[in-house]
Amino acid sequence: MKTAISYPTEGAMGKTGTWRVFRPSIDIGKCIKCWRCWIFCPDAAISKGEYPVIDYEYCKGCGICANECPVNAIEMGREEK
Amino acid sequence: MIVIDTANHISALAAKMARARVIAAYPITPQTTVVEKLAEYVESGELDAEFIRVESEHSAMTACIAAEAMGVRTFTATASHGLLLMHEMLHWAGLARLPIVMVNVNRAIGPGWNIWSDANDSMAQRDTGWLHFYCSSNQEVYDSIIMAYKIAESQEVMLPAMICYDGFILSHTSMPVEVPEQSKIDEFLPEFKPAWKIDVENPITHGNIVEPHYYARIRYDMQVAMERAKKIIEEVGEEWGKKFGRDYGLVQEYKCEDADYVILTMASMAAEAKVAVDELRNKGEKVGLVNLRTHRPMPFERLKYDKIIVIERAVSFGLGGIVYNELKGRVPELYGFIAGIGGMDVSYRDIERMYELAKEGKDGWYPIEVK
Known part of the structure; x- marks a missing residue:
């Protein structure tokens, strides 16, 4: 039986971080460690360290984390080449 | 046991006895009483199933697809414009190889508005990868629904099945139907074993982008499964005949x-x-x-x-x-x-x-x- 099944692996679509136009950066001084950014990141590009850690190899810069952050600790800045 | 009832109530009874676990359906003439009866069964606890109320037939089919993809046996019923609204998701169910069983009560398509029997609704779905069965009596409706689960869920087939019968001529006409005991049906129809399923313990992605080369193979595999289904339909029909005294086959x-x-x-x-x-x-x-x-x-x-x-x-x-x-x-x-x-x-x-x-x-x- 054949149907369209694939097994998720890290980086199956390549280094999607290169797609990024806006780059999120976390101000750990403001971060309250609620982990909403970690929950909402659609690419699982945020991991749990002492504070949230963004994996810039795969973060596409969608900005959902910045939108969800209740204390505005994540800022989206234009990606520098 | 002999039951005297309409094809619609017989359909609901067959879905219950096949132990469908999720039912998502939207009422439409002349199918409405199938849904009403199933809702009654679920409400009274006679049928241990999740009854999902939806806002359209497109959603009904989508809900069945999602449930079936979790490895659960599903049932739905529709007619005419409802079936046409499902069209996109009918292809989806076929290509995903999900053996959903659905009743379609054949009814004409408007305009002019017409609720009487006409097979153009299901005939227009003939290229969606569904098995299509047509019934000439209420007994055939009952037998065909139970058999359809066994045929569709066969590892050699894994395709959805549509059971069609004429609106009003059968749907609202009471006829005597011989209904076997539940234990005999359970013996005939084992539990559903999915070919693939969504499982949090074993994550998969289903239905993402597929290159032409692979896509063509997926489609070819459906054609091969349809051909294999011919043998399975004959075998299951013969087994039904041996167990319940009424032989079936492709024709x-x-x-x-x-x-x-x-x-x-x-x-x-x-x-x-x-x-x-x-x-x-x-x-x-x-x-x-x-x-x-x-x-x-x-x-x-x-x-x-x-x-x-x-x-x-x-x-x-x-x-x-x-x-x-x-x-x-x-x-x-x-x-x-x-x-x-x-x-x-x-x-x-x-x-x-x-x-x-x-x-x-x-x-x-x-x-x-x-x-």
């Missing part, structure tokens, strides 16, 4: 052995044609009947007759009769009648008349072009 033949002409029709017209065959035989005509209960896969192997008269309740505009054209070139002498459109009554006398017309070399829309 049902009646007095065909010595027949010069064979009338080929489907659904309730096949029941009527049986009467016509008896009447014609009394007059000395050597005529038989093939009830085409399976339309997909198309059982060409079982239709090897020299002279076939097709009578069908559907049309492909700009082509003509659908079954007629599918058989064209495969039968030495083929006649095609389009009859019963929009619920026009087709009695055994009409069928006798069509037989006489065919013998004169005439066919077409009955009784509009030829009568």
Whole structure:
């Protein structure tokens, strides 16, 4: 039986971080460690360290984390080449 | 046990006895009482299933797809415009190889608004990768639904199945139906074992982008499964016959052995044609009947007759009769009648008349072009 099944692996679509136009950066001084950014990141590009850690190899810069952050600790800045 | 009830209530009973676990359906005439009865079963606790109320038939099919993808047996029912609204998701269910079983109560498509029987709704879904079965009695409705689960869920098939029967002619007509004990049905129909499923312990992605080379293989695999389904339909029909005394297969033949002409029709017209065959035989005509209960896969192997008269309740505009054209070139002498459109009554006398017309070399829309 054949149907369209694939097994998720890290980086199956390549280094999607290169797609990024806006780059999120976390101000750990403001971060309250609620982990909403970690929950909402659609690419699982945020991991749990002492504070949230963004994996810039795969973060596409969608900005959902910045939108969800209740204390505005994540800022989206234009990606520098 | 003999139950006297309508095909719609019998459908609900069959879905219950097949132990469907998720039912998502939207009511539409003439299917409504299927959904009402199932809601009643779930409400009373007689049926241990999740009943999902939806805002459209598109959503009903989507909910069934999602549930089936979790490895759960599902059931839905629809008719006419409801089926047409499902069209996109019917393809989806087929390509995802999810053996959903659905009842479609054949009803005409508007405008003009018409709630009577017409097979153009299901005929328009014939290329979606679903198995298509047509029933000529309430007993066949019951038997076909239970068998459809076994056929669709066979590891060699894994395709969804549509059980079609005429609106009102069957859907709202009470007939005696022999219903086996639940334990016998459980014996016949084992628990559903999915070919793939969504499982948090073993994450997969289903339905993401597929390159042309792989996509073509997925489609080819469906065609191969349809061909394999022919064998499974015959086997399951035979097993049903051994267990419950009513034999089924891809087609049902009646007095065909010595027949010069064979009338080929489907659904309730096949029941009527049986009467016509008896009447014609009394007059000395050597005529038989093939009830085409399976339309997909198309059982060409079982239709090897020299002279076939097709009578069908559907049309492909700009082509003509659908079954007629599918058989064209495969039968030495083929006649095609389009009859019963929009619920026009087709009695055994009409069928006798069509037989006489065919013998004169005439066919077409009955009784509009030829009568």
